Amino acid sequence: xxxxxxxxxxxxxxxxxxxxxNPRRKAMQAISxxxxxxxxxxxxxxxxxxxxxxxxxTSTTAQVVEVLQFALTLEYLEAEFYTKGLSTATFTIxxxxxxxxxxxxxxxxxxxxxxxxxxxxxxxxxxxxKPTFDFxxxxxxxxxFSNYDTxxxxxxxxxxxxxxxxxxxxxxxxxxxxVLTAALNIHSVEARHASHIRQMRxxxxxxxxxWITGNDSGIGASVxxxxxxxxxxxxxxxxxxxxxxxxxxxxAATEAxxxxxxKDQVLAIVTPFIV
Amino acid sequence: xxxxxxTKDIAFLMDSExxxxxTMKRRSFxxxxxxxAAGLAxxxxxxxxxxxxxxxxxxxxxDIGILNYAYALEQLEAAFxxxxxxxxxxxxxxxxxxxxxxxxxxxxxxxxFFKAALGNKAIGNLEVDFSSINFxxxxxxxxxxxxxxxxxxxxxxxxxxxxxxxxxxxLAGKIVSVEARHAALIRDLxxxxxxxxxxxxxxxxxxxxxxPGQVLxxxxxxxxxxxxxxGLPNY
Numbered sequence: 001x002x003x004x005x006x007x008x009x010x011x012x013x014x015x016x017x018x019x020x021x022n023p024r025r026k027a028m029q030a031i032s033x034x035x036x037x038x039x040x041x042x043x044x045x046x047x048x049x050x051x052x053x054x055x056x057x058t059s060t061t062a063q064v065v066e067v068l069q070f071a072l073t074l075e076y077l078e079a080e081f082y083t084k085g086l087s088t089a090t091f092t093i094x095x096x097x098x099x100x101x102x103x104x105x106x107x108x109x110x111x112x113x114x115x116x117x118x119x120x121x122x123x124x125x126x127x128x129x130k131p132t133f134d135f136x137x138x139x140x141x142x143x144x145f146s147n148y149d150t151x152x153x154x155x156x157x158x159x160x161x162x163x164x165x166x167x168x169x170x171x172x173x174x175x176x177x178x179v180l181t182a183a184l185n186i187h188s189v190e191a192r193h194a195s196h197i198r199q200m201r202x203x204x205x206x207x208x209x210x211w212i213t214g215n216d217s218g219i220g221a222s223v224x225x226x227x228x229x230x231x232x233x234x235x236x237x238x239x240x241x242x243x244x245x246x247x248x249x250x251x252a253a254t255e256a257x258x259x260x261x262x263k264d265q266v267l268a269i270v271t272p273f274i275v
Numbered sequence: 276x277x278x279x280x281x282t283k284d285i286a287f288l289m290d291s292e293x294x295x296x297x298t299m300k301r302r303s304f305x306x307x308x309x310x311x312a313a314g315l316a317x318x319x320x321x322x323x324x325x326x327x328x329x330x331x332x333x334x335x336x337x338d339i340g341i342l343n344y345a346y347a348l349e350q351l352e353a354a355f356x357x358x359x360x361x362x363x364x365x366x367x368x369x370x371x372x373x374x375x376x377x378x379x380x381x382x383x384x385x386x387x388f389f390k391a392a393l394g395n396k397a398i399g400n401l402e403v404d405f406s407s408i409n410f411x412x413x414x415x416x417x418x419x420x421x422x423x424x425x426x427x428x429x430x431x432x433x434x435x436x437x438x439x440x441x442x443x444x445x446l447a448g449k450i451v452s453v454e455a456r457h458a459a460l461i462r463d464l465x466x467x468x469x470x471x472x473x474x475x476x477x478x479x480x481x482x483x484x485x486x487p488g489q490v491l492x493x494x495x496x497x498x499x500x501x502x503x504x505x506g507l508p509n510y
Contacts, residue, residue, distance in 0.1 A: 111480030171441035185481035191452035195459035252380035
């Protein structure tokens with residue numbers, strides 16, 4: 001039996017093996033440990049457990065699926081929101097540029113839904129079904145599909161929530177490289193959306209920037225829970241305002257870092273939108 | 276039995292501090308092992324991240340390496356926006372210039388944060404090379420800003436999987452979404468509606484991610500200081 005050839009051969013078939021064995025050094029130390037201390041007959045067992053760790057991820061699959069199901073629910077919400085806004089005949093979108101941007105965002109949210117469903121299925125789990133949504137949030141936004149500014153405000157709220165929600169889940173995906181990277185790649189797309197929606201609102205007179213200043217929503221008290229916590233200017237115990245003796249304002253310090261939300265905080269925010 | 280001997284050889288090598296620190300040059304490493312074909316294949320695989328990277332400053336290993344990697348990118352961005360803000364005739368409108376000042380301050384905050392967090396593990400100041408950028412031309416400035424912001428987003432997205440500490444992963448997450456907000460704005464200033472177009476977002480709705488090696492290969496066009504990949508987590 002040639003252990004080294006086995007790894008080499010698998011590398012030829014699976015170019016990502018070295019990534020799956022990440023951190024590589026630990027894997028190699030594992031091999032070295034066997035070589036030095038364990039009889040040759042023990043090698044297949046030890047090697048098997050190493051590959052199981054690389055491919056099976058049995059200990060974390062449930063956790064990963066839970067994160068993906070949570071993300072899927074949020075994507076269902078966003079996808080249906082834009083789909084409905086763009087297809088409501090009585091809802092006037094004032095320009096072709098705006099319609100184009102909203103269509104781009106809608107298509108991304110739909111793609112996220114499909115991607116997450118496929119990923120959940122690939123992990124042998126059943127994707128959660130789409131809830132029934134009430135985009136007025138039980139009457140809080142009665143004009144969501146008749147007043148363009150209300151629509152954009154709810155859009156901003158959803159996008160900023162999405163950014164915070166994905167951020168809060170990243171730590172639960174450590175060790176699952178493919179899923180973590182995909183989640184990060186969705187996370188930054190949501191931030192791009194948020195930036196654009198904020199620019200659209202700014203162009204219509206709202207007092208917002210592409211980034212979040214303090215815990216100011218630029219919308220009102222109805223969405224404050226989405227912005228609470230964004231006012232922190234201390235990261236890992238380091239105060240950012242005036243950092244390094246430089247003239248970094250408190251506003252800039254809060255804008256420079258987006259903050260996470262826990263799953264419970266996010267669920268509390270979206271619950272009014274679910275029937 | 277030949278294989279067992281190879282395994283023992285590797286065991287010895289893997290236990291050596293030099294190798295773990297990845298400071299041993301590949302050539303002498305291979306000469307030292309005298310390994311046979313099978314062993315060579317594995318060793319080559321094990322060393323491929325380190326090839327030809329013995330020149331330049333070392334960012335460090337593990338999470339320290341990734342933090343210094345981020346620090347390097349933030350130094351680059353902060354230097355760029357500082358230069359824009361210090362240039363009198365950029366061609367940017369006053370509204371655009373104000374947004375650029377905001378972004379400058381965000382990037383300085385990021386840079387100073389990493390510097391403080393790394394303490395005595397922080398790399399020194401990088402020497403930048405902006406000779407390809409015309410700072411009195413709006414299009415040139417926006418084009419460079421777009422390149423930096425999209426690169427930054429892909430860098431943090433791609434580095435996430437290499438970060439071992441959940442705290443550092445969260446910090447990277449806190450920064451990358453701000454970089455994405457910047458990127459979307461800059462893209463819209465160039466052409467409204469391109470905030471997340473198909474050059475950065477694929478058909479699954481996923482943004483780009485790049486490995487540290489890929490990012491530094493692009494970034495080096497703007498950085499005079501040579502940066503080594505040796506020891507840095509990569510893939």
